[in-house]
Every structure is written in C-alpha cells, then in structure tokens.
Amino acid sequence: MSLDDIRPRRSLLFVPAVRPDRFPKALAARPDVVCVDLEDSVAPQEKSRARELALPLFAERREDGIERLLRINSVRSPAGLRDLSAVLDSHARPDGLMLPKVSSAEEVRWVAELLEQAGVPTGLYGLIETIDGLEQVQAIAGATPRLRALLFGAVDLAAEVGCALDFAALLYARSRIVHAAARHGLDALDVPYLALDDEAGLRAECEAVQRLGFTGKAAIHPRQIPVIHGVFTPDPTKIAAAQQVVQAFEEAPGGLAVVGGKLVELPVVKGMRRILAVAKAAGALEPSAPASSTTEGR
Numbered sequence: 001m002s003l004d005d006i007r008p009r010r011s012l013l014f015v016p017a018v019r020p021d022r023f024p025k026a027l028a029a030r031p032d033v034v035c036v037d038l039e040d041s042v043a044p045q046e047k048s049r050a051r052e053l054a055l056p057l058f059a060e061r062r063e064d065g066i067e068r069l070l071r072i073n074s075v076r077s078p079a080g081l082r083d084l085s086a087v088l089d090s091h092a093r094p095d096g097l098m099l100p101k102v103s104s105a106e107e108v109r110w111v112a113e114l115l116e117q118a119g120v121p122t123g124l125y126g127l128i129e130t131i132d133g134l135e136q137v138q139a140i141a142g143a144t145p146r147l148r149a150l151l152f153g154a155v156d157l158a159a160e161v162g163c164a165l166d167f168a169a170l171l172y173a174r175s176r177i178v179h180a181a182a183r184h185g186l187d188a189l190d191v192p193y194l195a196l197d198d199e200a201g202l203r204a205e206c207e208a209v210q211r212l213g214f215t216g217k218a219a220i221h222p223r224q225i226p227v228i229h230g231v232f233t234p235d236p237t238k239i240a241a242a243q244q245v246v247q248a249f250e251e252a253p254g255g256l257a258v259v260g261g262k263l264v265e266l267p268v269v270k271g272m273r274r275i276l277a278v279a280k281a282a283g284a285l286e287p288s289a290p291a292s293s294t295t296e297g298r
Helices: 024-029 044-058 078-089 105-117 131-135 137-141 154-161 171-183 200-212 222-232 236-251 266-281
Strands: 011-016 033-039 068-071 097-098 121-129 147-151 187-190 216-219 257-259 262-264
Touching: 011 024, 011 222, 024 033, 024 222, 033 044, 033 137, 033 154, 033 171, 044 078, 078 105, 105 137, 121 131, 121 137, 131 137, 131 154, 131 171, 137 147, 137 154, 137 171, 147 171, 154 171, 171 187, 187 200, 200 216, 200 222, 216 222, 236 257, 236 262, 236 266
Parallel strands: 011 033, 011 216, 033 068, 068 097, 097 121, 121 147, 147 187, 187 216
Antiparallel strands: 257 262
C-alpha cells in the first residue's frame, strides 16, 4: 500500500441529520471526515424524518478528499434496523456507516455481511461506549476488513461505569481502545470536546490523547477543526525524523538500520511510514520527500 492509499482521519465533524443545511458548512470546514448523525442528535419522534433528510446528502459524489459517514442508530434497536434497511435499499452510498453502542464482534460482522450481500462497498466505524463494547474491543477491532476506525464514546461509558467524566477516570478505557486499534491497523478517534469556547482546553485534550496513541478527535463545531488539525498533523521535526528512519531502513543491507545509535526495527518503521502518509495526505510533506511504496493500515 502506498502513502497515497492512507486516509488521514485527524478530525471527524458531526452534523445532525435534521439540519441538512449544516452539511455544506461542515464540508467547507475541511475536516477529514464528516458524519451525518441519525442517533444522539435526533429526538425519537424525528427519526423517520431525519432518515429522509439524510440519505439525499450522499447522492452527489465529489472528489474533495473528505470522507462522508452516516451514523445510524444501534442495529439492536428498531430505529437502527430501519436505518440500515434504508441504506441497503438506497442508491446513495455513504463512505462509511458509524455503528453506535457496539457490544460484540458478531454485531459488526452481521452488518458487514449484509453490506456484502447487497454489493455495497461502505466501510464501518465502531463506536465503543458501553461496558460490553469495551470488554470486547479487541474482537470488535478484528471483526471485519471493512472496519476503518474505532471511536471512543466517553459520556455513555462513564454513565454506565459510574465514573467521573474526566481524563484520569477514563484513561483505562482510552488505552484499551488505542491498543485494539493499533493491533488491527485501525484509526482511533477520541470523543468530541464539548466546551466550544475553551480552545485551550480542546488543544490540551488533543495533545493528551495524541500522546496516548489516538490518531484523531471528533468535533461538534467547525471552529474546532483547525485546533484538532494543528495537533494531529505531524510537525516538521517529526516529518524529518520519519524521513530519516524510513530512508535509513530502506537503504540498509539486510533490512537492519541504525539511526542515532539505535537499532531501527520494523514496527518503528511502520509508524514512521504512517507519519509520512498522514503528512502527505494533509499537504504537510514536501514533494521531494521520500515516500515508501509499502506500508500498513486501512
């Protein structure tokens, strides 16, 4: 897989399905992913109308590099089954379906099998926000090649566990999700930061989860996108270091390289190639920079 084949998923911006007028505004903010939401932002009595408003948004395709998702309701609910059926019967094709409250690998595989049978090439995102989902996160992450990313749903999980909704209390859950995503070559996206006027707090939380291994963060307003991108786009120092490691590894006889007095092993090289791929897709990589022809990830 070339560097061009890796999508950056630094940001994911939610848009309520009942507000289709916000969809063009969301695209104009240039997040890596836009997700039209049929679940949390839609009242129960509005589910059918939201579905009717949402599907036409995916009818027109533009090559702008933005991934377009639809968050359906849980497929273990009547509303979720109706959402999934509508997608399967529609000519509109989202790039991905976000599955909320995922509790098992079987649930994800079942959706993947239905998409396969219908000839729908849509990818999947798994939202980990329940005790069962966190317990089964490794199996969920490996359930199907259609899975692109795991998302952390802090609010619902904290309520179910009975813990505080703060970083320290949720560190264990975040770490488990990052572990599962990394093991299966998926992106890991953190929960949105809900204080819209607290730019410093948003930046601090982005930096904290980036250090944990998250590859991006969800957002609820376009104004949050520049801060998120600023943290999750590799800076020139990281890019230069990645270039040095990849070049040394590719030029070393027998695949053994030493950089800065340290032996460079394949897992390190894979991480450096991913940094270069995200930098390139985000426009932060100089055209003359070395680009490996092989890497891993989805």
